[in-house]
Amino acid sequence: MKGLRRHVGILLVSFRSNLLKANHDADMDDIHNLRLDLKQLFALFKVLKLCKVEPPNDFKASLEAVKALFKQTGIIRDNQLAMEYGQQILDYKVHKILKAKAGKNIQKARDYIATELQRIDLEKVERDLALAFKETDYLKSEYILDHLKNKIQKDENSIAEELLQEECDYHRIRRKVKEQFYLLTVIKDVLGQKVSSQTIDLKNQQAKVLGKWHDWVVFDNLLLEWDIKLEETMRKEIQSSASKILNATFKKGLQN
Numbered sequence: 614m615k616g617l618r619r620h621v622g623i624l625l626v627s628f629r630s631n632l633l634k635a636n637h638d639a640d641m642d643d644i645h646n647l648r649l650d651l652k653q654l655f656a657l658f659k660v661l662k663l664c665k666v667e668p669p670n671d672f673k674a675s676l677e678a679v680k681a682l683f684k685q686t687g688i689i690r691d692n693q694l695a696m697e698y699g700q701q702i703l704d705y706k707v708h709k710i711l712k713a714k715a716g717k718n719i720q721k722a723r724d725y726i727a728t729e730l731q732r733i734d735l736e737k738v739e740r741d742l743a744l745a746f747k748e749t750d751y752l753k754s755e756y757i758l759d760h761l762k763n764k765i766q767k768d769e770n771s772i773a774e775e776l777l778q779e780e781c782d783y784h785r786i787r788r789k790v791k792e793q794f795y796l797l798t799v800i801k802d803v804l805g806q807k808v809s810s811q812t813i814d815l816k817n818q819q820a821k822v823l824g825k826w827h828d829w830v831v832f833d834n835l836l837l838e839w840d841i842k843l844e845e846t847m848r849k850e851i852q853s854s855a856s857k858i859l860n861a862t863f864k865k866g867l868q869n
Contacts, residue, residue: 614754617660618746620803624654625739628679635686636730639723644690651683654742656795661745663760664752668745675741678733685722685729691831692718698832700850707841716838754804761796761804768793783859787823794820822858829855 631647634640658676661668692715699711749757768789775786794816801808833851835842843851 614752614757614804615626615750616744616754616839617657617749617757617799617804620799621654621657621746622743622826624650624657625743628654629735629739632730632735635689635722636726639689639693639719639821641690641693644686644693648683648686648690648729649745649801651679651686653795655683656792657799658742658745659792660799662751663764664749666745666748666752669741671737671741672745676736678729681743682726682729685725688722689719691835692716692722694828695832696836698828702847703843707843711836711839711841726776729816743850754806758800758806761800762772765793765796783826786821789829790816790819790823810817822864826855826858829858 628647628650631643631650635643635647660666696708696712696715699708699715703711772786772789777782794813797808797813797816800806801813829851833848833855836851
């Protein structure tokens with residue numbers, strides 16, 4: 614199944630390009646695109662485990678290096694969004710405090726990424742990750758397809774069970790939904806199997822809604838961490854915005 618290795622190769626080239634651009638100026642779009650590349654790659658790395666493909670010796674170290682970079686890009690994006698959201702709802706003085714704190718976090722994360730890029734051999738990392746998929750060339754597409762379908766269905770059952778819980782873990786659901794979307798796309802675009810466009814669109818919608826909810830949750834948590842005082846009505850408005858996103862759109866969509 615050579616298509617899978619080609620697909621990973623394309624993502625790795627995009628990852629390298631977006632990483633270098635993001636390191637240059639930490640542009641929000643570049644950070645977003647970089648994280649999108651990595652999320653898709655992480656989902657595909659799970660395919661190796663599902664299909665019992667033994668990765669090469671250097672794979673784990675290279676994967677850990679990429680995960681460390683991913684974590685820092687998350688810090689950058691969270692703080693960029695905090696500044697953006699803060700500008701929308703906070704008064705000038707409070708937003709100025711938030712902007713200063715967020716700016717320090719962003720710079721610290723950027724410094725870490727710049728240091729890591731000097732320490733690691735990016736070409737080797739890219740090569741190690743690509744090499745892990747060499748063995749998938751010898752797997753039948755039906756074999757890969759069965760494992761992906763089983764995982765997607767297993768996660769669907771898990772999500773349904775989670776939604777029945779009184780304290781629903783939407784963070785856990787968010788991760789599963791994103792993986793489902795990426796793997797459904799692989800089934801359609803890489804394995805060439807028919808997948809309902811309605812199914813893919815639903816998963817994409819769920820992922821976006823959960824992403825928006827997560828942004829508000831992170832924003833609220835950062836305000837608490839920085840001890841930025843808000844009027845009670847404003848805090849309730851933030852929390853209400855997150856709840857409305859889930860109750861009006863996401864949960865209803867899943868139950869349908």
